[in-house]
Amino acid sequence: GQQLNQSPQSMFIQEGEDVSMNCTSSSIFNTWLWYKQDPGEGPVLLIALYKAGELTSNGRLTAQFGITRKDSFLNISASIPSDVGIYFCAGLGQGAQKLVFGQGTRLTINP
Amino acid sequence: DAGVIQSPRHEVTEMGQEVTLRCKPISGHDYLFWYRQTMMRGLELLIYFNNNVPIDDSGMPEDRFSAKMPNASFSTLKIQPSEPRDSAVYFCASSLGSRGETQYFGPGTRLLVL
Numbered sequence: 398g399q400q401l402n403q404s405p406q407s408m409f410i411q412e413g414e415d416v417s418m419n420c421t422s423s424s425i426f427n428t429w430l431w432y433k434q435d436p437g438e439g440p441v442l443l444i445a446l447y448k449a450g451e452l453t454s455n456g457r458l459t460a461q462f463g464i465t466r467k468d469s470f471l472n473i474s475a476s477i478p479s480d481v482g483i484y485f486c487a488g489l490g491q492g493a494q495k496l497v498f499g500q501g502t503r504l505t506i507n508p
Numbered sequence: 509d510a511g512v513i514q515s516p517r518h519e520v521t522e523m524g525q526e527v528t529l530r531c532k533p534i535s536g537h538d539y540l541f542w543y544r545q546t547m548m549r550g551l552e553l554l555i556y557f558n559n560n561v562p563i564d565d566s567g568m569p570e571d572r573f574s575a576k577m578p579n580a581s582f583s584t585l586k587i588q589p590s591e592p593r594d595s596a597v598y599f600c601a602s603s604l605g606s607r608g609e610t611q612y613f614g615p616g617t618r619l620l621v622l
Contacts, residue, residue, distance in 0.1 A: 437616075438615055438616070439599050439615050440599075440613050441613070442612075485551065494563070494564075495556065498550060498551040501550060
């Protein structure tokens with residue numbers, strides 16, 4: 398089945414630093430999604446991408462749909478303490494109705 | 509607006525007992541998804557419904573797991589008998605249409621089977 402490789406698995410950064418994470422797939426996806434999960438809560442949708450090459454921002458977050466349609470990137474600028482959590486990528490393949498999730502990137506911020 | 513509601517939020521039970529997890533989707537949503545999250549396997553889709561009908565249950569681990577959706581506003585996930593390896597966080601999500609971008613997650617039920 399389809400799988401997503403998300404990296405890095407964890408990040409330890411200083412407050413104010415920029416963050417980059419990515420997801421890659423061996424197959425083509427038509428939709429890429431980025432979620433954030435806070436401790437004890439369910440994932441919350443941050444950004445949705447629908448077209449190859451698309452670049453979308455949500456505040457300090459920017460995500461891109463790779464032109465090969467097999468990867469996506471999420472950047473967080475000027476990190477703040479509330480950015481701490483686990484970030485998941487998810488993809489929807491051609492003709493699929495089920496999301497495939499990456500393993501998550503755990504972000505820790507040192508004040 | 510009330511989001512997806514799940515109950516209980518926490519459940520501790522003993523091996524062999526029946527466990528029932530409940531979900532109320534967002535009103536008007538026609539898709540409902542049950543996920544399981546563990547450290548080892550991440551987020552796994554167990555089953556999903558469209559208009560109360562199960563569409564794909566290929567993610568259900570084994571016959572001990574069953575899910576129902578008797579109406580548009582309620583779904584259950586039952587484990588009988590429960591085993592320690594079922595310990596996980598179980599999420600319910602709902603969406604309007606099958607496009608993943610509209611999928612909203614509940615807060616989850618944290619299950620511990622002793």
